[in-house]
Amino acid sequence: MRALGKFEPAVQGFAAAISAGATGAPVLVALGNCLAELGRLEEATTWFARAAPDDPSGRALANLASARARLGQNALAIDAARAALRCSPELIDAHRTLAVLLAGSEPESAAAHREVAFRNGPVFVRPGPQDALRVLVLTCLAEASLPIEHLLPNARYALTDWFIDHPVNHLPHLPPHDLVFNAIGEAELMPPLDGATIGFLAGGLPVMNRPEAVMRTGRTSLPALLAGIDGLVVPPVLRVAAGEIPVSIGLPALVRPVGTHGGHGLRRVETAEQLTAASHEAGDKYLSRFIDYRSDDGYYRKYRMIFVDRQVYPYHLAIGPHWMVHYWTAGMDLDPARRAEEARFLDDPVTVLGSAAFEAVSAVGRRLDLDYAGIDFSILPDGRVLVFEANAAMLVHPEREAEFAYRNQAVQRILDAFADMLERRAGRGDHRAPAGDPAEVTQRPRSLAR
Incomplete structure (x- = not known):
C-alpha cells in the first residue's frame, strides 16, 4: 500500500502489524513515513522517536529531524539531524536539514552540510506510477x-526535484519530463538564474509559475503590480535597513522582519518614537501602514482564496478577536458560529463577499498571471478589498480534524483544478486521480518551507 501511494490503508496495516508484535525499527519508521505523508507530523515524530534507539542506521533520526523542521521545531530538528549523522555521517536528508536550519546562525557549517547533501548533484528523481505525468519541479x-x-502527489506523478540554487558549472542531466512546475513561491528568496537555466526555461516545454512572474509578487512590488484594480486597497510597503528612518509610512504602522513568515516578529507600532526604535533594530524589515479592518461585531476576518490557472477558488476564512489573524490561533475550533460563517463563504463566496469584491479578487488573479497562487485579504466597512499579500507560496491541504471536515470539499476543488490544469498543459485532457493520495517524499531531500 505504501509503495502504491495509498497511505491511509498503509497506516492501518503498519499499525495492525505493530499491534501483532512487529515492533522493529523498520516497521516503526515506515509507519512514521506514512503519517508524515498524510500531514500528521506530530504522530510521525512519535514513531520516529520510538524507532530511533533501535535504528543504528540513523534513518529514524533523520526523518525525525525532517518532521520537526516541517513543524517549525528548529532546535529539536537540529539536535535530531546531528544525532543522525553520528550514526551515519553520509545521510543526505540530515545534511540537508542542517544546511537549511543553520544557514542563518552557522553559515559556514551550513555550507559544509550543503556540499555533502548535493555531492552527487542538485537533481533527485522520484519515480511515479507507470505512464504517470512527468513533472520537473524547480x-x-x-x-x-x-x-x-x-x-x-508522488502516487500520481513522476517527479524530479531540481535545486536550482545549488551552483553547478553546466546544466545538470535532467530525465525526460512533460512539464515544469516552479515551486519557489517567495519572490524575495528566488535564487538568481544562470544563463543555462534561463535558456532551458525558454525551451518548448510548458513552465508553470515562471520565475519572472513570481518575482513580481514581492511585498514591496505588489502594490504597483495591483495598481488600478477597482475596489482594491494595497498599502505601500517599504523595505528599510537598520537605522533607516522612514518619513512617509504613516501611523499606526506594521513592522515585519524580512525573511519571516506566519506573523513571526510582526508587530504594530503606534507612535513615531516606537517606529524610530523599531527602525534601529538589527536586520532589514518591512514597514507598512496598518489599516483597521475590524468588523462591527468586533472580529477581524482574513479570507484566503487560491488562483489556479487564473481562476479563483475559496480556501478558508479565519475570524478572530486580534488584528493579527492566523487560522490556527484565531479560535475557530472553539466557535461553531464562526465555522458556520466560513462554511458559507466556501460554499458561496460571491454572496458572502459581494459581487464587486469578488470581481476585485478575481482581477488580482489575472494581474498576477501565475498558474498557482493565493491571496489573503479582508473586506473593509466600505466594501473594498484590503490586500495583505498575494503570492505563489500559499499552502493548500486537506483537513483531518472532524470539526473542520466541511472545508475539504473546497480543498478538493482546488486540487482537482490544479490536476486538470497540468493534464491540459501536457495535452492529456482530464484524468483525475482519487482524492487523498499525498506525495511520497519523506525519503528524498525536500523543501522545509511553510
Whole structure:
C-alpha cells in the first residue's frame, strides 16, 4: 500500500502489524513515513522517536529531524539531524536539514552540510506510477518553496526535484519530463538564474509559475503590480535597513522582519518614537501602514482564496478577536458560529463577499498571471478589498480534524483544478486521480518551507 501511494490503508496495516508484535525499527519508521505523508507530523515524530534507539542506521533520526523542521521545531530538528549523522555521517536528508536550519546562525557549517547533501548533484528523481505525468519541479534549499505533497502527489506523478540554487558549472542531466512546475513561491528568496537555466526555461516545454512572474509578487512590488484594480486597497510597503528612518509610512504602522513568515516578529507600532526604535533594530524589515479592518461585531476576518490557472477558488476564512489573524490561533475550533460563517463563504463566496469584491479578487488573479497562487485579504466597512499579500507560496491541504471536515470539499476543488490544469498543459485532457493520495517524499531531500 505504501509503495502504491495509498497511505491511509498503509497506516492501518503498519499499525495492525505493530499491534501483532512487529515492533522493529523498520516497521516503526515506515509507519512514521506514512503519517508524515498524510500531514500528521506530530504522530510521525512519535514513531520516529520510538524507532530511533533501535535504528543504528540513523534513518529514524533523520526523518525525525525532517518532521520537526516541517513543524517549525528548529532546535529539536537540529539536535535530531546531528544525532543522525553520528550514526551515519553520509545521510543526505540530515545534511540537508542542517544546511537549511543553520544557514542563518552557522553559515559556514551550513555550507559544509550543503556540499555533502548535493555531492552527487542538485537533481533527485522520484519515480511515479507507470505512464504517470512527468513533472520537473524547480525548488531551492532556502525556505522559499511551496510544499507540494498535496498538489503533486508522488502516487500520481513522476517527479524530479531540481535545486536550482545549488551552483553547478553546466546544466545538470535532467530525465525526460512533460512539464515544469516552479515551486519557489517567495519572490524575495528566488535564487538568481544562470544563463543555462534561463535558456532551458525558454525551451518548448510548458513552465508553470515562471520565475519572472513570481518575482513580481514581492511585498514591496505588489502594490504597483495591483495598481488600478477597482475596489482594491494595497498599502505601500517599504523595505528599510537598520537605522533607516522612514518619513512617509504613516501611523499606526506594521513592522515585519524580512525573511519571516506566519506573523513571526510582526508587530504594530503606534507612535513615531516606537517606529524610530523599531527602525534601529538589527536586520532589514518591512514597514507598512496598518489599516483597521475590524468588523462591527468586533472580529477581524482574513479570507484566503487560491488562483489556479487564473481562476479563483475559496480556501478558508479565519475570524478572530486580534488584528493579527492566523487560522490556527484565531479560535475557530472553539466557535461553531464562526465555522458556520466560513462554511458559507466556501460554499458561496460571491454572496458572502459581494459581487464587486469578488470581481476585485478575481482581477488580482489575472494581474498576477501565475498558474498557482493565493491571496489573503479582508473586506473593509466600505466594501473594498484590503490586500495583505498575494503570492505563489500559499499552502493548500486537506483537513483531518472532524470539526473542520466541511472545508475539504473546497480543498478538493482546488486540487482537482490544479490536476486538470497540468493534464491540459501536457495535452492529456482530464484524468483525475482519487482524492487523498499525498506525495511520497519523506525519503528524498525536500523543501522545509511553510
